[in-house]
Amino acid sequence: MSDNIRITGGKPLTGEIAVRGAKNFVSKAMVAALLGSTPSTLRNVPEIRDVNVVSALLRLHGVAVDYNVESGDLAMDTSTLTSADAVQIAEHAGSSRIPILLCGPLLHRLGEAVIPDLGGCRIGDRPIDFHLDILTKFGATVSEGPDGLYLTAKNGLKGIKYELPYPSVGATEQLLLTAVLAEGVTTLHNAAVEPEIKDLIDTLQKMGAIISVDTDRSLTIEGVKELRGYDHRSLTDRIEVGSWAAAALATKGDIFVHGAQQRHMGMFLNVFRKVGGEFEVVNDGIRFFHPGKDLRSIALQTDVHPGFMTDWQQPLVVALTQAKGLSIVHETVYENRFGFTDALVKMGANVQLYRECLGDKKCRFGQRNFKHSAVISGPTPLQAADIDVPDLRGGFSHLIAALTAEGTSTVSGIGIIDRGYEGFRNKLTALGARVEGS
Numbered sequence: 001m002s003d004n005i006r007i008t009g010g011k012p013l014t015g016e017i018a019v020r021g022a023k024n025f026v027s028k029a030m031v032a033a034l035l036g037s038t039p040s041t042l043r044n045v046p047e048i049r050d051v052n053v054v055s056a057l058l059r060l061h062g063v064a065v066d067y068n069v070e071s072g073d074l075a076m077d078t079s080t081l082t083s084a085d086a087v088q089i090a091e092h093a094g095s096s097r098i099p100i101l102l103c104g105p106l107l108h109r110l111g112e113a114v115i116p117d118l119g120g121c122r123i124g125d126r127p128i129d130f131h132l133d134i135l136t137k138f139g140a141t142v143s144e145g146p147d148g149l150y151l152t153a154k155n156g157l158k159g160i161k162y163e164l165p166y167p168s169v170g171a172t173e174q175l176l177l178t179a180v181l182a183e184g185v186t187t188l189h190n191a192a193v194e195p196e197i198k199d200l201i202d203t204l205q206k207m208g209a210i211i212s213v214d215t216d217r218s219l220t221i222e223g224v225k226e227l228r229g230y231d232h233r234s235l236t237d238r239i240e241v242g243s244w245a246a247a248a249l250a251t252k253g254d255i256f257v258h259g260a261q262q263r264h265m266g267m268f269l270n271v272f273r274k275v276g277g278e279f280e281v282v283n284d285g286i287r288f289f290h291p292g293k294d295l296r297s298i299a300l301q302t303d304v305h306p307g308f309m310t311d312w313q314q315p316l317v318v319a320l321t322q323a324k325g326l327s328i329v330h331e332t333v334y335e336n337r338f339g340f341t342d343a344l345v346k347m348g349a350n351v352q353l354y355r356e357c358l359g360d361k362k363c364r365f366g367q368r369n370f371k372h373s374a375v376i377s378g379p380t381p382l383q384a385a386d387i388d389v390p391d392l393r394g395g396f397s398h399l400i401a402a403l404t405a406e407g408t409s410t411v412s413g414i415g416i417i418d419r420g421y422e423g424f425r426n427k428l429t430a431l432g433a434r435v436e437g438s
Ligand SMILES: CC(=O)N[C@H]1[C@@H](OP(=O)(O)OP(=O)(O)OC[C@H]2O[C@@H](n3ccc(=O)[nH]c3=O)[C@H](O)[C@@H]2O)O[C@H](CO)[C@@H](O)[C@@H]1O
Pocket: 023, 024, 025, 097, 098, 124, 125, 126, 127, 128, 129, 130, 131, 132, 166, 167, 168, 169, 170, 171, 192, 309, 310, 311, 333, 334, 335
């Protein structure tokens, strides 16, 4: 498949598409399958690269993985689980952030783990200090080796009391995946409570785990001796849904997204409406459309759930270039998530970046040298350009910009987008986009 796409914009995207399971849940549920001593089946799994990466890592550990792309059913049999070859593990360096979550399950089941260097989007430093602190407190020994991180737990893993400095999604998942089979009780304060984490908790409960969720971001996990496999259907990818909604808004289009779930989209829908987008929620999805009136500017801050999620920010900013007035976006989750706006500026957008916190939330980046607030002045017509995909959501934003712009743009490096957007080329065609070379 070509790594470039030529898009002739200026035509509203209209039609219907379907969105399947969430990238940020299915990859974790696949890791959770390692904890079970009987086979698991995960349903509604999308064909995206992160699923292939985790499948490959599971197979290196002797797990039989069988994926039916059409039905979305992914079966995992862990009965032949075994330690993997470190050199082969290292071949997956830089592919995704998920490998760090293998630590707890592998330590419980095999007593050791080798973790390749992590990948994922370069939208900030993305340290793993919380993860390593949590694992060490549970009783793991962590060292760096030629092929990545080496972990052992000679005396087993024991429950801990922990408070996260920031409600990190990955660190919360790390703690859950480790605590469920640890000896004794674990408590976590300041936990992340994203819908994908709730789905992971449901999955673990099906496996036999005992997890209580309090209303104050606290989790209590009572360790059990053994877990079985699960049968679970993933929630829909709310980031992909929001991305197509932003595409409908920016291109003055009308897109029905089958599978979209209102209960996971609340904050996005509020913002979409405030900007002037319309939507209709029906049984099996949501229709997002531009009502034909001027779009309105907005002040917005990204935040942990239940706030406006950072992964919606990049697609929505493209739609804000078409809104009347000054929009302000304060990114509080990642320090470096506005790099993608360089391409928008090249295409004619008016975007200024600031180091200050332009919002009432004082975030971790305020007094530091990070351009983490943006002011977007619109509406500005966009012109076609040749642009390079910087990261997953930034890449999808570039597609939206090219679809909105007059003329033919070449977007390079679109392979990155396959990491999280299933069949996006076919979906673009189904929505009437004029695309070539995909
Ligand atoms: C695969 C996956 O699910 N990725 C999602 C996950 O990423 P991920 O789990 O990596 O994101 P986190 O919630 O952990 O990161 C949030 C913030 O905490 C910081 N941090 C995190 C861990 C740590 O040990 N130390 C530390 O300082 C990060 O640098 C970042 O500034 O949640 C993010 C926030 O909703 C989403 O944008 C990503 O799409």
